[in-house]
Amino acid sequence: MTESISKRLPQPHSKNSEMRTNLAREAVAELSDELLLLISDVFSLFLKTKNFHWHVTGPHFREYHLMLDEQADQIFAMTDVIAERARKMGASTVHSISDISRHQRLKDNNDEGLAPLRMFEELLSDNQQLTVFLRQLHEVCERHNDVATASLIEIWVDETERRAWFLSETLVDLRQPRTA
Numbered sequence: 001m002t003e004s005i006s007k008r009l010p011q012p013h014s015k016n017s018e019m020r021t022n023l024a025r026e027a028v029a030e031l032s033d034e035l036l037l038l039i040s041d042v043f044s045l046f047l048k049t050k051n052f053h054w055h056v057t058g059p060h061f062r063e064y065h066l067m068l069d070e071q072a073d074q075i076f077a078m079t080d081v082i083a084e085r086a087r088k089m090g091a092s093t094v095h096s097i098s099d100i101s102r103h104q105r106l107k108d109n110n111d112e113g114l115a116p117l118r119m120f121e122e123l124l125s126d127n128q129q130l131t132v133f134l135r136q137l138h139e140v141c142e143r144h145n146d147v148a149t150a151s152l153i154e155i156w157v158d159e160t161e162r163r164a165w166f167l168s169e170t171l172v173d174l175r176q177p178r179t180a
């Protein structure tokens, strides 16, 4: 068990944790560890999508701006559900931006003046990577028979693949040679 998780789990004889789930303590340790990484990635991707929503420029500004806002809303909606899955197991979740930055696997991008092509390439790559993380967590859920988290992940994989679809179609358009 990692140090971060051992601090986030309830005490072995906590009445609260005994009441919340019949998952084994080892299962809760592994699942809450994975949920902590996932929520950190999701918050990071939410903020990057908002960052690009705010900073995107160009001839298709309105279309890109609105699409990224829609995607950011969908990503943000995941955060509360992930955090509450951890709490329902009796584990804790992220407390702050600094907590998120210690656990995120997806990278931030603080570049100024990023071209729309680069923004969409990076978001596509991040969403594809998120799908990999979600599928890996689904395997952990199946191993521990955590059907509740598994069912949520199935929806999030579908949503993430939809975002990737829209991003990849936008990239096809952006890569078309421009005619004067």
Ligand SMILES: [Fe+2]
Pocket: 053, 069
């Ligand atoms: Fe906005």
